[in-house]
Amino acid sequence: MWKMPIPTSSFPNRKPVILLEHVAKSFDDMIVFEDITLHVEKGEVVTLLGSSGSGKSTLFNIIAGLYGVDRGKVEVEGSVGYMQQKDLLLPWKRVYENIALPLKLQHVSKEIIQEKIEKYLPLAGLEGTEKKYPYQLSGGMRQRVSFVRTLMRAEDIMLFDEAFGSLDYATRRQMQHWLLDMKDTLDNTMVFITHDIDEAIYLSDRIYVLSKIPATIEREIVLDYDRDHKEKRFLSPRTMELKEEILKLL
Numbered sequence: 354m355w356k357m358p359i360p361t362s363s364f365p366n367r368k369p370v371i372l373l374e375h376v377a378k379s380f381d382d383m384i385v386f387e388d389i390t391l392h393v394e395k396g397e398v399v400t401l402l403g404s405s406g407s408g409k410s411t412l413f414n415i416i417a418g419l420y421g422v423d424r425g426k427v428e429v430e431g432s433v434g435y436m437q438q439k440d441l442l443l444p445w446k447r448v449y450e451n452i453a454l455p456l457k458l459q460h461v462s463k464e465i466i467q468e469k470i471e472k473y474l475p476l477a478g479l480e481g482t483e484k485k486y487p488y489q490l491s492g493g494m495r496q497r498v499s500f501v502r503t504l505m506r507a508e509d510i511m512l513f514d515e516a517f518g519s520l521d522y523a524t525r526r527q528m529q530h531w532l533l534d535m536k537d538t539l540d541n542t543m544v545f546i547t548h549d550i551d552e553a554i555y556l557s558d559r560i561y562v563l564s565k566i567p568a569t570i571e572r573e574i575v576l577d578y579d580r581d582h583k584e585k586r587f588l589s590p591r592t593m594e595l596k597e598e599i600l601k602l603l
């Protein structure tokens with residue numbers, strides 16, 4: 354039987370852009386984490402898997418600087434963008450306005466906003482949609498608009514919290530392919546939360562499996578497949594074994 358590889362880093366020579374050491378976090382009398390240690394290196398794609406309520410979104414909020422911690426060290430290097438399941442686009446605003454809004458609120462100049470939109474919209478295959486309203490776009494396109502809006506604010510580290518959860522299977526698969534292409538183009542770091550084990554295996558260089566709360570890192574899995582042949586991940590016997598292992602942990 355295939356054995357879990359000993360956890361190592363996917364890019365051992367690179368420096369972590371996210372480092373959490375012995376982090377503890379509680380809400381009132383509920384202890385979510387007592388001792389979490391994890392790292393994400395520059396350029397890595399890492400997924401957090403765990404049952405509902407195991408603290409995955411709390412970890413994202415900590416990484417994004419939205420929540421403080423009770424104990425432990427949190428180091429994040431670079432800008433952090435956070436994309437959630439709901440596209441959160443304002444229905445009464447056109448695509449251009451939706452994308453520009455976060456930067457406008459930060460008083461970024463019109464010229465810089467225009468420059469960024471011209472750079473990122475075609476990259477996301479959204480040229481020609483600037484004047485459309487969200488309801489005129491497909492679910493996948495709305496998620497790409499949402500992606501561009503996230504990217505406008507933060508290019509270095511992108512956090513995706515069940516970002517494809519509301520999409521149908523085929524669109525979800527297309528978005529997964531597309532995102533890995535984006536990652537190669539942008540050469541940035543991506544961290545995912547998903548409940549979909551196939552998605553985690555397909556997207557990731559590394560997976561952290563969280564236990565139930567008070568959550569610990571139950572398992573760290575390095576996926577050392579050839580990046581160019583990710584599609585084969587769905588078919589290989591090793592993937593089936595890996596899925597079974599993960600299912601037992603959740």
Ligand SMILES: Nc1ncnc2c1ncn2[C@@H]1O[C@H](COP(=O)(O)OP(=O)(O)OP(=O)(O)O)[C@@H](O)[C@H]1O
Pocket residue numbers: 380385403404405406407408409410411412
């Ligand atoms: N701001 C908050 N105040 C109080 N409790 C919170 C807060 N945020 C999260 N929690 C609690 O912390 C626990 C972990 O929640 P979290 O949303 O991080 O889990 P999750 O793994 O992302 O869950 P799911 O997969 O269902 O989205 C839950 O019991 C939740 O109710």
